[in-house]
Amino acid sequence: MSEQKLSDNERLKRESNFLRGTIVEDLNDRITGGFTADNFQLIRFHGMYQQDDRDIRAERAKQKLEPLHNVMLRARMPGGVITPKQWLAIDKFAEEHSLYGSIRLTTRQTFQFHGVLKPDIKLMHQTLNKIGIDSIATAGDVNRNVLCTTNPVESELHQQAYDWAKKISEHLLPKTRAYAEIWLDGEKLESTDEEPILGSTYLPRKFKTTVVIPPQNDVDVHANDLNFVAIAEEGQLVGFNVLVGGGLAMTHGDKSTYPRKADDFGFVPLDKTLDVAAAVVTTQRDWGNRSNRKNAKTKYTLDRVGVDVFKAEVEKRAGLTFSPSRPYEFTERGDRIGWVEGIDGNHHLTLFIENGRLLDFPGKPLKTGAAEIAKIHKGDFRMTANQNLIVAGVPASDKDKIEKIARDHGLIDDGVSEQRKNAMACVSLPTCPLAMAEAERFLPEFVTDIEQLLEKHGLSKDDNIILRVTGCPNGCGRAMLAEVGLVGKAPGRYNLHLGGNRNGTRIPKMYRENITVEQILSELDCLVGRWAKERQAGEDFGDFTIRVGVIEPVRVSKRDFYA
Known part of the structure; x- marks a missing residue:
């Protein structure tokens, strides 16, 4: 690797003075609404992406006029837990200072502001800081927001797992004071920045971590670089199985890129959790590809050096030997929409939020409804990795009041199908600069088409397909863990992938390339018809497509994905 030319991002990080760059100078430049040169990339380490409204780009x-530059901010919320007070503050900021007025719940179990103009960026960070929220390391070549299974039923176990998600997040955060200096007017000190875990040039590429409580795989472990699978005994957390090397992003036309499942390294006791997290991150820091960013993720490092070699290095750095993995099984990954009662007697209401977009739509003032609940709710909210919102910790005496508010504002709709609940999309157009095709705006109508296919072929209301759409191959909508995954190729055209499974442990394979929506629906019409007639008892759609030979299973991504 040392003989190869480093990517320009490595120069950028090296010369950034621990992520400061000249962001302050750009922030004060009112001639342009955007950030220039290296700062366009550096603001990502501070949790922001520069975007513009592509719908109006040509007209401007x-x-x-230059494009309508603005930023999207992604908050750091380990485990997705947020208080009602915090919720009301972010609701107010979105209403008053974003172009779109919405709060978006993401697949990374946090919220995003979209459409914040340069004059309001500093105010945004300071507003969040006042309520105990930041956006440090939610983008860029660092460990991103740490996910945690939202399991409000087993409250004690969830609290233990959530506490570890927070500890891991804090342990792996950048230590530079750049964020506080730039956005919070923190004191500027001369020279003592150190990054003992991330290093002075940070990681070769983005890095994602989860804490997951079986049997719920709602965080999709195989989409992430590092996963801690909670192992409990008599309801108490005793340690974790550690899974390393998952990731879904790829590049169209480049067969050196592919989605990959994570490998199970083994079991570690609780007191070794942070040591293992640091060891995996520092091994990837030192061994990852810094020349070709398309091959820089942990999954490619494992395939290049070998899983056993990488694992041995982690053991050496962490000062331990992995024990054999403890038994566990994933059986579900969707959210339990509606009310459930926890073991502590409190109640929890999971609200289905299509595409995670909280906005006041005509006849469905969702954003207002969530704020009205926050005004009276005594527990907390939990954002899920499936883009839904849990009103958690509701005493029995408050159930009726909260349900009434939710129904009055369209947050509860008994007519939402199981198919719609099991569909997901990334943001894509008009704001994402990487988008090749529609996703969020396309999904609702497409789901209606799929509902009609299911009904046409006599399937029951409980029959559904895990469906996901991404506007490009970067994987934000996790289409590469769906039974039917659509990956944007061009306006109105997608690659159609089949063969994933319901519990998220098998990667789908491309079935048809670069086809129109009409062609996709024609293919699915035929396949759903066959599924209805030929499936075995209880057989899910993805398993059916494998069993009858519609598509070959992907067992080893590097070998099978393009075969």
Whole structure:
């Protein structure tokens, strides 16, 4: 690796003065609404992406105007837990200072602001800081927001797992004071920045971590670099199985890139959790590809050096030997929409939020409804990795009041199908600069089409397909862990992938490339018809496509995905 030319991102990080760059100078430049040169990339380490509204880009160009530059901010919320007070503050900021007025719940179990203009960026960070939230390391070549299974029923176990998600997040955070200096007017000190875990040039590429409580795989462990699978005995957390090397992103036309499942390294006791987290991160830091960013993720490092070699290095750095993995099984990954009662007697209401977009739609003032609940709720909210919202810790005396608010504002709709609940999309157009095709705006109508296919072929209301759509191959909507995954190729055209399974442990394979929506529906019409007639008892759609030979299973991604 040392003989190869480093990617320009490595120069950028090296010269950034621990992620400061000249962001302050750009922030004060009112001639442009955007960030220039290296700062365009550096603000990602501070949790922001520069975007513009692509729907109006051409019209602004005709008017001799630059694109309507703005930023999307992604908050750092380990485990997705947020208080009602915090919720009301982010609701107010979204209403008053974003172009779209919405809060978006993401597949990374946090919220995003979209459409914040440069004059309001500093105010945004300071507003969040006042309520105990930041956006440090939610983007860029660092460990991102740590996910945790949202399991409000087993309250004690969830609390233990959630506490570890927070500890892991804090342990792996950048130590530079750049964030506080730039956004919070922190004191500028001369020279003592150190990054003992991430290093002075940070990681070769983004890094994602989860804490998951079986049997719920709601965080999709195989989409992440590092996963801690909770092992409990008599309801108490005793340690974790450690899974390393998952990831879903790829590049169209580049067969050196592929989605990959994580490998199970073995079991570790609780007191070794942070040591193992640091060891995996530092091994990837030192061994990852810093020349070709398309091959820089942990999954490629494992395939290049070998899983056993990588694992041995982690053991050496952590000062332990992995024990054999403890038994566990994933059986579910969707959220339990509606009310459930926890073992502590409190009640929890999971609200289905299509595409995670909280906005006041005509006849469905969802954002207002969530705020009204926050005004009276005594527990907390939990954002899920499936883009839904849990009103957690509701005493029995408050159930009726909260349900009434939810129903009055369209947050509860008994007519939502199981198929719609099991569909997900990334943001894509008009704001994502990487988008090749629609996703969020496309999904609702497409789900209606799939519902009609299921009904046409006589399937029951409980029959559904794990369906996911991404506007490009970067994987934000986790289409590469779906039974039917659509990956954007061009406007109105997608690659159709089949053969994933319901519990998220098998990667789907491309079935048809670069086809129109009409062609996709035609293919699925035929396949759903066959599934209805030929499936075995209780057989899910993804398993059916494998069993009858519609598609070959992906067992080893590097070997099978393009075969």
